[in-house]
Amino acid sequence: xxxxxxxxxxxxxxxxxxxxxxxxxxxxxxxxxxxxxxxxxxxxxxxxxxxxxxxxxxxxxxxxxxxxxxxxxxxxxxxxxxxxxxxxxxxxxxxxxxxxxxxxxxxxxxxxxxxxxxxxxxxxxxxxxxxxxxxxxxxxxxxxxxxxxxxxxxxxxxxxxxxxxxxxxxxxxxxxxxxxxxxxxxxxxxxxxxxxxxxxxxxxxxxxxxxxxxxxxxxxxxxxxxxxxxxxxxxxxxxxxxxxxxxxxxxxxxxxxxxxxxxxxxxxxxxxxxxxxxxxxxxxxxxxxxxxxxxxxxxxxxxxxxxxxxxxxxxxxxxxxxxxxxxxxxxxxxxxxxxxxx
Ligand code: A2P
Numbered sequence: 236x237x238x239x240x241x242x243x244x245x246x247x248x249x250x251x252x253x254x255x256x257x258x259x260x261x262x263x264x265x266x267x268x269x270x271x272x273x274x275x276x277x278x279x280x281x282x283x284x285x286x287x288x289x290x291x292x293x294x295x296x297x298x299x300x301x302x303x304x305x306x307x308x309x310x311x312x313x314x315x316x317x318x319x320x321x322x323x324x325x326x327x328x329x330x331x332x333x334x335x336x337x338x339x340x341x342x343x344x345x346x347x348x349x350x351x352x353x354x355x356x357x358x359x360x361x362x363x364x365x366x367x368x369x370x371x372x373x374x375x376x377x378x379x380x381x382x383x384x385x386x387x388x389x390x391x392x393x394x395x396x397x398x399x400x401x402x403x404x405x406x407x408x409x410x411x412x413x414x415x416x417x418x419x420x421x422x423x424x425x426x427x428x429x430x431x432x433x434x435x436x437x438x439x440x441x442x443x444x445x446x447x448x449x450x451x452x453x454x455x456x457x458x459x460x461x462x463x464x465x466x467x468x469x470x471x472x473x474x475x476x477x478x479x480x481x482x483x484x485x486x487x488x489x490x491x492x493x494x495x496x497x498x499x500x501x502x503x504x505x506x507x508x509x510x511x512x513x514x515x516x517x518x519x520x521x522x523x524x525x526x527x528x529x530x531x532x533x534x535x536x537x538x539x540x541x542x543x544x545x546x547x548x549x550x551x552x553x554x555x556x557x558x559x560x561x562x563x564x565x566x567x568x569x570x571x572x573x574x575x576x577x
Pocket of ligand 1: 246247248249250251252253273274275276277278279295309310311314398399400401
């Protein structure tokens with residue numbers, strides 16, 4: 236038996252999610268014997284903050300994973316495809332934030348509040364779902380367990396941080412240039428994002444949906460373990476830095492009143508209800524940024540159908556939508572005895 240707590244590699248540690256991973260490991264006092272940040276050659280040698288120190292970022296190479304127990308990846312699909320199998324070969328459990336493995340039937344796709352039991356059959360890699368899917372399934376799970384969901388119609392209002400640090404910089408630069416009467420350049424997005432809404436996230440597919448929309452459809456079914464849930468999505472990028480918002484319409488088999496739905500969600504782990512229309516209180520991205528929970532409000536019955544509900548679901552896409560969920564997966568692996576701590 237190991238005499239040391241797990242050594243943790245953070246791959247993509249200079250990115251928006253990677254930096255947050257380091258923060259979350261620190262904030263949750265994750266039992267790591269050592270945390271080592273990796274990036275591409277571009278950022279190797281730079282420093283990232285961790286605990287009271289700074290860690291020097293190391294260039295990721297094929298033999299980087301020797302001696303590590305857990306590898307947290309957030310460096311894009313290509314990096315995951317190439318390096319995650321090497322990490323597994325070196326003895327690591329990989330928790331991967333990219334799209335590379337999510338729909339592979341051999342790889343569990345996990346939100347710890349929803350399907351922790353799927354961790355038990357992981358073959359070395361565990362996939363972290365898409366940010367907009369994570370907050371959605373946390374809100375859907377208690378409703379599905381109680382009243383069986385038939386159909387979901389979701390529209391998202393997604394923050395630019397979901398596209399990484401470059402996109403955060405692009406919104407910032409565009410806003411400041413527009414205020415100074417200058418022309419703007421769009422590199423990350425196909426159109427200007429400042430003061431605009433783009434009904435396109437990721438590329439268009441043959442069915443005219445975007446890849447992000449189909450991720451929500453397919454990942455929801457996989458995480459909830461129920462292919463019968465019908466879901467249709469419109470995903471929209473909005474000029475918000477942190478926090479995805481979602482308008483969610485749910486049709487259930489059994490009747491669920493708005494009051495019962497509110498109580499059900501309030502008692503589910505990881506959900507905070509903010510639903511006081513009389514005071515004008517509801518979840519907003521600016522309040523949810525930096526928070527761990529999924530926030531739900533505007534819960535009301537949809538009286539155009541027999542068993543319908545509407546709600547507004549907000550979460551910090553970098554935390555619950557990415558870094559926090561990843562580290563919660565690692566914590567759940569420890570709880571289930573799948574990773575040892577001393
Ligand atoms: P680097 O800083 O060297 O480019 P974001 O999603 O915010 O853009 O961050 C992406 C993260 O993934 C960064 O830390 C980036 O490192 C890292 N990354 C990108 N490509 C590679 C690669 N081939 N090997 C290792 N890390 C990579």
